[in-house]
Amino acid sequence: MARTTRLFLLLTVIGPFHMAEQMLTGIEEFFMLRDQIGGYYALFAPAHADVATVGLITVVWTLVSLLFYAVLVGGTARLSVLGLFGLFGVHEAHHIVEAIAEGGYDPGLVTCVPYALAGYAMVKAVAQEYRRAGVAALPPRPTAAAARP
DSSP states (O other): OOHHHHHHHHHHHHHHHHHHHHHHHOOHHHHHHHHHHHHHHTTSOGGGHHHHHHHHHHHHHHHHHHHHHHHHHOHHHHHHHHHHHHHHHHHTTHHHHHHHHHTSOOTTHHHHHHHHHHHHHHHHHHHHHHHHHHHHHSOOOOOHHHHOO
């Protein structure tokens, strides 16, 4: 099993623990997301909230399906998706920055550390795998012996 595959599984396991910590200690990100989605729903008449919801679900499911497809295709597409998940994990270090700025605990702080570290390891592993694949994909360089008639 490739290192990136193991790291993806690790991110998948840590993710629910991170979310559970936030649900138990405060879900401030929920309010931020709700405000952003509220702007989307404001584009629709209240009577069309169901259409807005189905449209949103369709867009999200299509994006998730494209991510699955990219992983199935393999190669650079697979590495791009895994790198995206790695960057998402690294981004969770924002809890550390917020805790420092607030001078105390920020919901999600404890589990963001292993999540961000696993994300960093994923980004690093993706870069290494990309470099190995890129080198393997190059045509062999002609040698002096091959150039002689």
